[in-house]
Amino acid sequence: MLLNTYEPWKFAFSAENENIKENSYGIIGVPFDSTTSYHSGARLGPIVVREASFGFEKYNTIFNKDLTSTFYDFGDINVVPGNCKTTCDLVEDTVKELLDLNLKPIIIGGEHSASIGAIKALSEKHERLTVVHLDAHRDLAFEFIGEKYSHATVMRRAHEMGVNLVQIGIRSSSQDEEEFVKSTYNIQTFKNRDVHKHMDAIEYYLTNIDGPIYISIDMDVMNPAIAPSVGNPTPGGLFVSEIENILETLCRKNIVGFDVVETATNKLGEQTAVVAAKIIYDFLTLIE
Numbered sequence: 001m002l003l004n005t006y007e008p009w010k011f012a013f014s015a016e017n018e019n020i021k022e023n024s025y026g027i028i029g030v031p032f033d034s035t036t037s038y039h040s041g042a043r044l045g046p047i048v049v050r051e052a053s054f055g056f057e058k059y060n061t062i063f064n065k066d067l068t069s070t071f072y073d074f075g076d077i078n079v080v081p082g083n084c085k086t087t088c089d090l091v092e093d094t095v096k097e098l099l100d101l102n103l104k105p106i107i108i109g110g111e112h113s114a115s116i117g118a119i120k121a122l123s124e125k126h127e128r129l130t131v132v133h134l135d136a137h138r139d140l141a142f143e144f145i146g147e148k149y150s151h152a153t154v155m156r157r158a159h160e161m162g163v164n165l166v167q168i169g170i171r172s173s174s175q176d177e178e179e180f181v182k183s184t185y186n187i188q189t190f191k192n193r194d195v196h197k198h199m200d201a202i203e204y205y206l207t208n209i210d211g212p213i214y215i216s217i218d219m220d221v222m223n224p225a226i227a228p229s230v231g232n233p234t235p236g237g238l239f240v241s242e243i244e245n246i247l248e249t250l251c252r253k254n255i256v257g258f259d260v261v262e263t264a265t266n267k268l269g270e271q272t273a274v275v276a277a278k279i280i281y282d283f284l285t286l287i288e
């Protein structure tokens with residue numbers, strides 16, 4: 001048990017939180033959606049994703065591999081509804097607790113702002129951190145409706161921390177965001193059509209990333225037919241096999257943190273939660 005968390009449910013295949021093995025992974029949920037601007041409900045993401053995780057077999061047929069990695073589920077953070085900055089700080093504190101235990105964080109959202117605290121903690125621990133960000137949106141606004149801390153400003157805050165960004169699946173952005181990308185040297189973009197047409201080039205690029213990597217997956221990167229219950233559903237989008245290819249490539253690298261955010265449903269068995277659980281399950285299968 002970490003400070004600031006409680007345990008409503010644990011992800012399938014997670015180990016008991018005792019005799020913690022170093023260099024493994026720790027799951028925390030962030031049941032928060034106070035800056036959501038369209039479809040609300042991401043605060044229930046952690047519980048429905050964990051519930052969906054029990055639908056998978058220990059043997060992962062796609063990768064011909066058993067899920068043998070050790071990981072712990074420390075439950076959900078005691079978020080502060082209505083206060084994004086304080087919640088981001090709590091996520092940062094809790095991720096630092098995980099890092100002190102020599103565990104790498106896996107975060108289940110909750111709105112995308114959950115990533116801000118995690119990336120802050122990791123960017124202070126690791127030099128030359130690269131954030132691989134899968135999303136329909138760039139999330140690079142300096143402010144969103146007057147707020148600096150929001151689901152729509154996540155990657156701008158991360159960029160201010162000095163990280164390199166690789167954005168994959170982008171299909172919606174503002175002109176200001178595009179200008180910002182042009183004005184910087186360390187944001188690489190693979191738009192939605194690149195994923196469908198040039199996956200080899202993306203895999204080659206990811207294989208050659210130097211240094212530690214944080215992976216942030218906004219569920220709205222998926223095609224909305226596959227994952228409709230997200231904060232901002234956006235037509236187009238990735239298919240499950242494309243996520244599998246990207247994860248398989250990235251998991252050969254030095255992954256220091258991982259999040260799957262923006263699952264917004266209160267319905268057990270709803271497909272967005274099932275797909276989010278599968279992405280986490282695949283990640284846990286692929287890492288050693």
Ligand SMILES: [Mn+2]
Nearest residue numbers: 135137218220
């Ligand atoms: Mn998004």
